[in-house]
Amino acid sequence: MRLRAATAPDGDLTAELLWRQDLDQQVRLLPREDRTPGALERWKRIDLDNRLWLEQLVEERGWPGISENGERAAAALWLLAQHRDAVPDFQRRCRDLLADAVLAAGEADPRHGALLEDRLCVAEGRPQIFGTQLVTDEAGGLSPAPVLDGERLEQRRSEVGLEPMRDYLRSCRATAAG
Template structure:
């Protein structure tokens, strides 16, 4: 009889791409001990999907985007985010119930498109773990088993569905605009006249306005829609949309979602992440944005975690900072 009290709970297995590798968000739970995926009780009149998103935000500071369970390859319809599994788990007395009871746990799977963006003050310490680390962590066995299974399916679950038809005309226009963008930027510094700088401004403003129209009509122009080269051109136009910071932030959200879906280059997401962070007065993550140091040489703008930046650059396929600075310095001489 003591287990007849049932509480509705939600647990979220939240994944993020670190370069081209998936990692899973875990929290260190001070009361229960060990590590867990984020989750908790649904509040009054709160559905379990909403509860899962709220718990991830409160416990980790991350905004998670829930996924539907995988459908067969080629399935023609879009699926909505939903609960993947429902399990009943015995629970000891706690602050919500003074006797043994049951948690009816609604398990959902989601993605965090920007794992370095933290919103609010997290309730717990959280970190991102690789598949290879699961066996070394202090995890409940059910969490370990399900996490290992989900690592095997997350790539397909997060993939772009349905894939759009290729738009060759849009891809060609993106590449044309990329050529214009680069033509003004590749002029040597000594030859940059006021007329050129005005042309530079006009090209950026025209490209930004045009990209905004494309996004409003078609969404982010990713690799499936326009091909790999043209998708890179879309990133470049967003990278140079500095005069419209609100739009540039919108592009970052769309581009990082495309990276999660395997529809954009992870390095492009990292480069735009650093650009937007600096525009917001924050420290960058990957050290991709450089400035002149006191002695006139190029140095990175301040980075968030100097001790981790080289490991992060390696995970995203960037060269070490010293080599990167040398390449950029050679290119601007």
């Protein structure tokens, strides 16, 4: 796996990541009643454009780290990878690059790695590791998708900087009710 060597900040890449994150969120945060066929088509176009751009970026440059783009742009990079569910092989590659960046003197946020790992686990039908992926339960509320070794869940969450599960669930449920 290739992690981009730390260089001087790249303002153009930072701006591009933040712009693409903004587009990604605009379409995903549309209220259900505003998700018209035209809006859904725009969502598909944005996702395809972001996917192709991200694949090219990673192929040419590896995984740009925090020192190159700052924490906001690093979060945007992770978010774009997180939303590549349609291309799981590429998403796994991003997970591995992100993990390398975490190990490279904090060039990525370990919480982002945990979220991407769990997303892949759930998509592949495996128990998640950190409990970050939620599903609608039988009562219509949010609950974690199946978790591996639930007795050690809080320890694993703490090790990567995630809040305790009860706080995470409270926050997610409040947002969903919101």
